Amino acid sequence: MSILEYNGAAIIGMAGKNCVGIASDNRLGAQIQTVATDFKKVFSMDDKLYVGLAGLASDVQTMHNLLKFRQNLYELREERSVSPKVFSNLLSSLLYEKRFGPYFIEPVVAGLDEKNEPFLSAMDLIGAPSYHEDFVVSGTATANMLGMCETLYKPDMEPEELFETLSQALLASVDRDSLSGWGAVVHIVTKDGVITRELKGRQD
Amino acid sequence: MARRYDSSTTTFSPEGRLHQVEYAIEAINNAGTCVGILAKDGIVMASEKRVTSGLLAPAKTSEKTYKLSQHSACNVAGLTADANILIDQARLRAGRYEYQYCEPIPIEQLVEHVCNYKQAYTQYGGLRPFGVAFLFAGYDEHYGFQLYQSDPSGNYSGWKATVIGANNQAGKSLLKNEYGSQEEDTEEGKDGGEEMKTGDADKKLILPDVQEALRLAVKVLNKTMDATATSPDKMELFSMTLDTNGNCKHTILSSDETKEVMDSVDAETAAAGDM
Numbered sequence: 001m002s003i004l005e006y007n008g009a010a011i012i013g014m015a016g017k018n019c020v021g022i023a024s025d026n027r028l029g030a031q032i033q034t035v036a037t038d039f040k041k042v043f044s045m046d047d048k049l050y051v052g053l054a055g056l057a058s059d060v061q062t063m064h065n066l067l068k069f070r071q072n073l074y075e076l077r078e079e080r081s082v083s084p085k086v087f088s089n090l091l092s093s094l095l096y097e098k099r100f101g102p103y104f105i106e107p108v109v110a111g112l113d114e115k116n117e118p119f120l121s122a123m124d125l126i127g128a129p130s131y132h133e134d135f136v137v138s139g140t141a142t143a144n145m146l147g148m149c150e151t152l153y154k155p156d157m158e159p160e161e162l163f164e165t166l167s168q169a170l171l172a173s174v175d176r177d178s179l180s181g182w183g184a185v186v187h188i189v190t191k192d193g194v195i196t197r198e199l200k201g202r203q204d
Numbered sequence: 205m206a207r208r209y210d211s212s213t214t215t216f217s218p219e220g221r222l223h224q225v226e227y228a229i230e231a232i233n234n235a236g237t238c239v240g241i242l243a244k245d246g247i248v249m250a251s252e253k254r255v256t257s258g259l260l261a262p263a264k265t266s267e268k269t270y271k272l273s274q275h276s277a278c279n280v281a282g283l284t285a286d287a288n289i290l291i292d293q294a295r296l297r298a299g300r301y302e303y304q305y306c307e308p309i310p311i312e313q314l315v316e317h318v319c320n321y322k323q324a325y326t327q328y329g330g331l332r333p334f335g336v337a338f339l340f341a342g343y344d345e346h347y348g349f350q351l352y353q354s355d356p357s358g359n360y361s362g363w364k365a366t367v368i369g370a371n372n373q374a375g376k377s378l379l380k381n382e383y384g385s386q387e388e389d390t391e392e393g394k395d396g397g398e399e400m401k402t403g404d405a406d407k408k409l410i411l412p413d414v415q416e417a418l419r420l421a422v423k424v425l426n427k428t429m430d431a432t433a434t435s436p437d438k439m440e441l442f443s444m445t446l447d448t449n450g451n452c453k454h455t456i457l458s459s460d461e462t463k464e465v466m467d468s469v470d471a472e473t474a475a476a477g478d479m
Contacts, residue, residue, distance in 0.1 A: 069303040076272070076295050079265050 003104045004125070006031060008179030009041055009054035009139040012149065012170050013110035015118035015132075016162035016188075022050045022110040023170045023186040025139075028057055029179055037182040037203070045071055048112040048189055049084050051091070054139040055105035055125065063105055066094060084111030084119035088129060095127030102126050106138045116191040141177035148173050159188050163197065171201045213326055213333055224333055225326055228356035231335040232282040237369035237428040238268065239421050240279065240339040241383070242351045244411040246445035247341040249279045250421035252369070252429050253438050266456060269442045273298035275308050275452045276342030277444060281369035282356075283335040290334060294318050311342035315352045315360050323358025333357070337368045341444050343452050349444070364411070365420075371428035378427050382420060384409040414443050418457075422469045436462040 010025040028039035042052040043064050051067065053060040070090055074082050082090070088109040095103060102125045109121045122136035123129045130136075134153055137145040148169040157165060167186055174181040184199040209215055210223030217223055236252040251268040267284065271277045272294045280287040297317045301309035318338070325333045333356040340352040353368060354360040365383045367375030412420065418441055426434055441457040457465070 065303055065306065069299045072273075072302075073295060073299050077292075 001031070004055050004106065005140050005179060007055070007057040007060075008177075009060075010141045010145060010170060010174045010177065010180035011041060011052035011054045011108050011138045012135060012145055012166060012173075013050075013052065013108045013120045013122070013137075014135040014149065014153065014162060014166045014169075015120055015155075016157040016159060018112075018116050018118070019159045019162060019188060019190040020050075020110045020112060020118040020120065021159075021162045021166040021186060021188045022052050022108065023166050023184055024052050024054075025170070025174050025180040025182065025184050027180055027182040032178070034182065040185075042185060042187060043067075044187070044194070045087065046081055046111075047194065048116075048191075049082070049087060050110045050187055050189065051087070052108040052110070052138065053105045054107070055103075059103040059105045063094075063103055063107070067091065070094070084109055084113055084121075087111070088119075088121040088123075092123055092127035092129050095123065095125065099126055108136050108138045110136075110189070112189060112191060140179045141173045144173035144176050145169065159190050159195070163188050163195075167197075167199055171199060175202055212330065214328065214330060222326060222357070225357045228282075228333045228335045229337075232337045232356070232368065233370060233372070235281040235283075235369045236268065237367060237371060237375065237425060238279040238281045238339050239365075239367045239375055239379075239424045239428075240341060240351045240353070240363065241365045241379075241417040241421055242349060242363070242411060243414045243417040245349075246414045246417075246443055247343075247349050247351055248414060248417040248421050249277075249339055249341055249442045249444075250418075250425055251279050251281075251440050251442075252425055253440050255438070266440060266442075268440055269456060271454055272314065272340075272342075273302070273308065275344065276311055276314060276340065277442065277454055278341065279339040279368075279442070281337045281339075286334040287336045287338075290318055290321065290336060290338070293321055308344060310344045310346055311340065311350045311352070312347075312362075314342065315340050315354060319354050319358045319360045321358075322354070322356060326357060339366070339368060341442075343444065343446065364409070367424060367428065369428075375424045375428045378424050379420070382423070384411060414445060418443065418465050419469050419472070422465050423473075426469070434466070436460075436466060439466070441465065 008027050008029045013022045022042050024041040026037050028036040071082050111119050113119050120136045121129050121131050135149040152165050152169050170184050187194055187196045209217035213224040236254040238251040241248045268279055270291050298309045322334050325331050337355045343349050351363050352360050353366050365379045436459045441462050443455050445453050447453045
């Protein structure tokens with residue numbers, strides 16, 4: 001048993017034309033047993049900055065609180081909002097600080113930068129980042145999600161089409177993974193605001 | 205006589221005084237004035253912006269008002285360098301409390317933490333005290349809006365209205381006469397915050413609203429500053445109120461908004477003069 005696979009998760013971040021989408025499943029399990037079907041893994045740090053945390057649920061919630069604390073401190077001292085790139089670097093530093101006793105999470109950062117250009121990054125549990133222009137995935141169904149995204153993705157999608165693509169990619173991926181699923185939440189972020197939709201998929 | 209007992213912060217004088225702390229308080233009495241006023245729907249803090257040179261680059265946001273957390277802010281009088289350390293301490297404390305309890309820190313606890321930090325410099329280590337006095341303004345769900353004042357000794361107290369910095373005695377005496385109004389006077393006068401009978405300690409005090417408090421704050425600054433030289437660039441007005449969602453809103457008034465308040469105060473004093 002791998003600790004990163006104890007609770008189960010599936011998260012995708014995808015870029016469109018001047019917009020980003022980030023989606024996650026709703027399941028919280030204790031290995032094979034499902035414990036909750038409304039467990040939040042994607043958090044809004046700001047209007048145009050979202051972070052998705054896949055992995056051990058306890059660390060997901062702890063890291064969310066820690067990120068809120070550190071983001072707050074940044075905004076008080078700098079007197080401006082934190083940008084997605086800087087936030088991603090902050091997250092990476094926080095994870096590496098615990099290099100020899102890490103947080104068991106594999107996060108995904110999705111946002112719009114100051115010029116409203118999409119920003120996506122993903123990292124491993126000790127903070128090694130990777131930056132992508134198209135999509136990033138994390139969780140227990142990464143093989144499925146990578147396959148679906150690679151097939152369905154095309155560049156410069158408008159928000160409505162991005163929503164469709166992101167939703168289909170996620171829903172199809174979690175069906176072949178017993179540890180993730182039970183519906184999904186999808187956020188589409190544009191410069192004018194965010195639209196959040198809940199998907200009802202196979203409830204198993 | 206005090207000379208022998210004033211070079212160490214950690215030694216009492218024979219009269220039972222800590223001279224270093226008193227000297228620190230003197231340093232603050234030369235700094236730009238800050239006035240804080242508790243209103244029924246918020247808090248107002250106004251400060252004198254001292255421009256020591258025309259060549260100085262203008263401050264990006266403020267050099268007097270600092271946000272400590274979503275629900276608290278402070279005004280500074282004294283050594284800015286010392287203040288920066290304490291402000292960072294306060295921000296860390298508020299952040300850590302909220303990280304631990306997932307709840308905003310009660311204001312008095314935040315003030316007490318900063319004050320305990322200051323107190324350590326009057327008892328241990330042989331280091332000098334911080335030359336800063338603060339006005340803390342904050343909101344919590346237990347006690348609503350609160351205003352606190354703290355000084356270099358680490359002592360703090362809650363106030364309905366108070367002044368720190370240069371000419372604070374003149375400011376305080378004006379507030380004593382003009383802050384709040386008595387219960388039976390609520391119907392009279394457009395500005396409920398004008399009359400107060402002294403000595404009737406059991407009469408309930410009516411707090412002014414934020415607009416009245418802003419005008420009163422400007423009046424105080426007019427008195428403590430060189431009255432002929434007051435202008436919107438020399439005054440900074442700050443207010444803290446609750447928005448419709450129950451969250452705190454911190455507002456530093458713009459130059460135009462400040463001018464509006466100052467003009468309304470001038471009109472009031474002129475009208476009062478005519479009577």
